[in-house]
Amino acid sequence: MKGRHAAAYRRPSDVKPAPPPAALGSEWAVETRGLTKRFRSTTAVNDVELLVPRGSAFGYLGPNGAGKTTLIRLLLGLTRADAGTMSLLGYPVPRQRDLALARVGAIVDEPRFHRHLTGRQNLRLLSAAREPAALDRIGPVLDRTGMTDRADDRVADYSMGMRQRLGVAACLLADPWLLILDEPMNGLDPAGIAGMRDIILSLVAEGRTVVLSSHLLDEVERTCDAVAIVERGTIIRQGPISELLAGAAVTLRVECSEPDRARDLLASAGLGASAQAVPAPPGLEITLPAGPGGELIAEVNRILIAGGISVYRLQSVQASLESWFLHVTGRQEDPR
Amino acid sequence: MTSVPVHSAPPPGQAVPAAPAGQPRDRRGSPLPTGAMISATLMELRRRRGLMVALVLMAIGLPGLFEGIRLLLHAFAPRTNPPAGGDMIFAVLVAGFLPTFAFIAAATAGCTAGSRDLTEGVFRHLVITGRSRLALYLARIPAGLAIVGTVVAIGYALVCAVSIFAAPSFVDDSNANVPPGLSEAGFEHWAATRARTVICDLPYSGRVPPDVACPAGPISSLTPAQTAPPALDALAVRIARQDYSGYRGIFLRPPATLMLTAGIWIELEAAVGFVLGLGLASLLGQRTGPVILLIMSQLILDPILIAAKIPALEPVRRWFFGLALARLEPAALPMARGLPGVSGGIGGPGSGQSLLPESPALAACVIAAWLTAWTILGAWRMMTRDA
Numbered sequence: 001m002k003g004r005h006a007a008a009y010r011r012p013s014d015v016k017p018a019p020p021p022a023a024l025g026s027e028w029a030v031e032t033r034g035l036t037k038r039f040r041s042t043t044a045v046n047d048v049e050l051l052v053p054r055g056s057a058f059g060y061l062g063p064n065g066a067g068k069t070t071l072i073r074l075l076l077g078l079t080r081a082d083a084g085t086m087s088l089l090g091y092p093v094p095r096q097r098d099l100a101l102a103r104v105g106a107i108v109d110e111p112r113f114h115r116h117l118t119g120r121q122n123l124r125l126l127s128a129a130r131e132p133a134a135l136d137r138i139g140p141v142l143d144r145t146g147m148t149d150r151a152d153d154r155v156a157d158y159s160m161g162m163r164q165r166l167g168v169a170a171c172l173l174a175d176p177w178l179l180i181l182d183e184p185m186n187g188l189d190p191a192g193i194a195g196m197r198d199i200i201l202s203l204v205a206e207g208r209t210v211v212l213s214s215h216l217l218d219e220v221e222r223t224c225d226a227v228a229i230v231e232r233g234t235i236i237r238q239g240p241i242s243e244l245l246a247g248a249a250v251t252l253r254v255e256c257s258e259p260d261r262a263r264d265l266l267a268s269a270g271l272g273a274s275a276q277a278v279p280a281p282p283g284l285e286i287t288l289p290a291g292p293g294g295e296l297i298a299e300v301n302r303i304l305i306a307g308g309i310s311v312y313r314l315q316s317v318q319a320s321l322e323s324w325f326l327h328v329t330g331r332q333e334d335p336r
Numbered sequence: 337m338t339s340v341p342v343h344s345a346p347p348p349g350q351a352v353p354a355a356p357a358g359q360p361r362d363r364r365g366s367p368l369p370t371g372a373m374i375s376a377t378l379m380e381l382r383r384r385r386g387l388m389v390a391l392v393l394m395a396i397g398l399p400g401l402f403e404g405i406r407l408l409l410h411a412f413a414p415r416t417n418p419p420a421g422g423d424m425i426f427a428v429l430v431a432g433f434l435p436t437f438a439f440i441a442a443a444t445a446g447c448t449a450g451s452r453d454l455t456e457g458v459f460r461h462l463v464i465t466g467r468s469r470l471a472l473y474l475a476r477i478p479a480g481l482a483i484v485g486t487v488v489a490i491g492y493a494l495v496c497a498v499s500i501f502a503a504p505s506f507v508d509d510s511n512a513n514v515p516p517g518l519s520e521a522g523f524e525h526w527a528a529t530r531a532r533t534v535i536c537d538l539p540y541s542g543r544v545p546p547d548v549a550c551p552a553g554p555i556s557s558l559t560p561a562q563t564a565p566p567a568l569d570a571l572a573v574r575i576a577r578q579d580y581s582g583y584r585g586i587f588l589r590p591p592a593t594l595m596l597t598a599g600i601w602i603e604l605e606a607a608v609g610f611v612l613g614l615g616l617a618s619l620l621g622q623r624t625g626p627v628i629l630l631i632m633s634q635l636i637l638d639p640i641l642i643a644a645k646i647p648a649l650e651p652v653r654r655w656f657f658g659l660a661l662a663r664l665e666p667a668a669l670p671m672a673r674g675l676p677g678v679s680g681g682i683g684g685p686g687s688g689q690s691l692l693p694e695s696p697a698l699a700a701c702v703i704a705a706w707l708t709a710w711t712i713l714g715a716w717r718m719m720t721r722d723a
Contacts, residue, residue: 076464078723098365101466108464112457116383125458128376129465129472130364135372170461 028087029054029178029209030075035084037070037233044070046233048084052211052226054177057204059220059241060213062230063329068213069109071230072180076106089178102131105176107184111167115156119147119166122155127173134173141172146195160187168199179203180211185219197223221321231329241321248319248327252297255283255313256304265307266300283312364467369475373467377449377479387448391484394441395606396491399429403498410502421502426590429495430598431669435605435661436634438491442484442606443630446613449476450714451623460723469719473618477711480610488606489599496595503589520580527576531565534572538579544571597666605661608703609634612657615710619717633658654694657706663699 030052037045044067052058062068073079075086077097086093091100113122120138127134142148145165150158158166164184171179181200185193193216200210200223214220220227221241228238237244256262262284263277277286288296297316304311319327382388406420453459453472462472518526527534535544576583590598609630616626638658641649653659694702 073722078460078463098466098468101464102364104464104466106464108460109457112461114380114452114456114458116385117380121379121383122458125376125380126461126465128370128372129462129467132372174465 027054028052029056029089030058030086030211032071032075032086033084035071035074035086036082037067037074037079038082043233045074045081048230048233048235050228050235050238052209054089054209055204055207056226057200057210057212057224059224059227060211060230061215061217061220061227061325064215066230067233068230069182070233072106072108072182072211072213075180076101076104076108078108101174103174103177104180105171105174105178106180106182107164107167107171108180108182110160110183110186111163111170113155113163113166113170116154118152118154119158119162119169120151122166123151123170123173126170130174133175137173137175141169144172145169145199161189161192164188164192164196168196176208178209178211180213182213183215184212185214185216193219217320217322217325227321229325229328237328245319245321245324248324250288250319251317252286252288252300253280253283253313253315253317254286254300254304254311257310257312259284261307262304262309265303265309269303288316364465364471367468367470367474369471369478373471373475374479377475378482381445381449381479381483384448384452387445388483390444391441391487394437394444395434395487396494398437399433399491399495402429402433403495403502407498407502419502419504421499421589422504423499423590426495426499426595427669429499430492430602431665434488434492434495435602435665438484438488438602438606439609439634440631441487442609443613443634444627445480445484446610446615447617447623447626447630448613449480449610450614450617450626451621454618454621454721455623463723470715473715473718476614477611480614481607484606484610485603488603492599492602496590496599499595500589514583518583520577523580523583524573524576527572528569531568531572534575535568538575539582540575540578542574542578591668594666594668598669601665604664604703608657608661608707611707612710615712615714618714619710621717621721638662654698655702657703660694660699660702660706663694664696664703 028051030050032048032050035045035048035050036043046067048071050071060068060071070079074081075088075093077094080094088100088104091097093100113119114125117125120142123138123142124135127138139148142151145168147162147165147169150162155163155166164187168181168184171181179200184196184200188196197219200212204210204225212220212224224241226238226240227244228235230236254262259281266277266284266286277284286300297314301311301314403420406417406425409417410419453462463469515526527538613626613630616629617623620626637656641653641656641659642662644653
């Protein structure tokens with residue numbers, strides 16, 4: 001699945017102007033153009049061009065206060081945009097918001113319910129606002145989220161994890177083709193996180209689109225096909241995870257004798273221009289530039305052997321989503 | 337785990353229909369709420385234990401307690417405690433307590449309905465369904481009125497039942513043993529046949545001949561022997577004539593038409609309280625403040641405006657909903673805005689209408705304007721509020 005939308009992506013700056021309203025046949029589940037939202041002097045969402053392919057699991061990542069939730073609120077019509085256009089499932093929002101949201105399920109911030117009602121009663125209340133068929137889905141969605149046994153308990157007695165699952169159940173009432181989940185793993189124990197991951201993956205397997213906003217980058221990497229990184233209201237990167245990480249620096253771990261001399265050898269051989277080596281006992285850690293690194297790794301090996309260094313092990317480590325995220329959001333010094 | 341039926345999610349490049357194939361498109365953009373929405377909102381409100389306890393307490397419990405105490409007192413000490421029912425007690429309760437408590441109870445329910453979705457974070461979930469916010473707002477009105485109207489109707493039915501079934505069947509005060517249901521002529525005839533009893537035991541504001549002595553002792557010791565019997569009979573008839581209106585009031589059961597019109601009026605009070613509370617709470621996004629404001633308007637502002645004869649306040653009097661509601665009170669009831677004893681409290685039947693500036697038609701228009709304005713304000717805020 002990963003990378004299957006690679007061809008559809010371009011860097012935001014390369015995106016062509018919005019197509020005509022044709023958009024109903026769009027391949028994007030979510031499409032925004034120049035979306036902007038200001039709160040007095042603060043621009044929470046700044047000229048955002050977001051493209052979420054249909055049928056994908058899409059991670060929407062950013063540090064706290066980056067404008068993730070504000071963008072979700074804009075998409076769902078919970079607040080109004082100051083500029084730009086957007087569409088959900090091909091329907092322009094807010095003009096055809098009711099048609100779009102008919103097939104959208106969403107959790108924003110945290111799922112909140114009437115505490116005096118049971119889980120089932122809360123779902124009944126929400127399904128009443130949807131189409132008549134939503135009422136018939138209450139049983140199946142409770143079953144799917146593993147909430148059937150506790151459905152008739154009051155929400156006041158639910159744990160955070162149970163409320164999260166009930167929130168997903170509420171989303172599924174729409175039989176949605178697009179789910180927007182804001183931090184769905186919050187408050188879940190490891191088993192709960194695994195269960196939520198299974199639910200999300202099964203929804204994507206059914207052809208639904210899931211947009212996942214989360215701080216748990218490891219979970220996003222395991223769950224999503226593509227991501228967008230938002231920083232200070234602006235999307236700074238978006239695309240399939242595999243492609244984005246392919247463009248990230250690669251760390252080469254070298255276990256060898258005489259690490260200090262090995263570093264000097266590499267520096268004198270002129271490798272310092274394209275890679276940086278730091279001692280990491282019992283060897284070195286060399287950060288290689290992005291791109292195909294096979295030849296560079298072989299070159300490192302040759303230099304060290306020629307210099308009389310015993311090389312015990314060479315290991316190329318691809319950057320994780322977390323380290324890449326920290327790098328591109330400036331939370332981590334560029335190791336190059 | 338079972339899976340939710342998937343209606344063949346369309347592949348990229350194909351439009352997503354708003355409803356699965358074979359199902360009618362739901363008109364969720366319509367401003368009109370569906371029956372399911374109203375029913376679900378009713379369920380949500382009905383299951384608020386605190387709200388329901390407050391409603392039942394105010395609309396049923398307090399009049400029930402009042403009537404219950406009177407029934408018990410009369411049962412245990414009938415000579416010193418009059419019966420719990422009858423026309424006069426009905427008038428006191430219906431003109432004084434019931435509308436006040438019905439309004440406050442309904443306003444509390446309205447404020448709850450108008451604010452709780454917001455404060456409990458469910459409003460956002462409802463908006464995400466794509467349903468028209470106006471429909472979400474309007475669904476609360478019939479749902480809330482169904483609850484408030486039912487509770488108020490039960491409390492009112494209780495008062496009516498006690499007023500009818502516990503109305504006095506005879507008066508044995510001072511051993512007069514007056515039978516019920518006599519016409520004026522019948523009452524005079526009855527008095528003429530019991531001149532000594534009537535002269536000595538029924539109230540009379542005229543002059544009693546000095547030679548008629550009515551000792552405080554038992555009637556058997558009465559010695560009106562000096563006065564000729566025809567003169568005593570005539571005096572008894574005069575006393576009966578003077579007391580007839582009081583006699584009729586004591587024994588009368590409230591007329592069916594009065595009970596019907598008073599019931600409608602009390603339900604109107606409750607409906608106005610609910611709709612105003614709903615609009616105000618939706619506008620302000622909270623419950624406590626609006627509840628306090630509406631209670632103050634009912635208990636403080638209304639009586640002040642009714643009693644005030646300040647020319648500068650005349651426009652306020654003319655356009656204030658509380659006075660308009662008072663204007664529509666059935667004329668057979670004594671006017672009472674606020675609790676008895678508060679300024680403008682219970683007076684004679686129809687006494688209040690003369691204090692109020694509007695005609696009934698204008699009063700109805702004023703009420704309609706208030707309901708419309710607050711519904712528009714509440715709905716507008718709900719439609720424009722960030723969820």
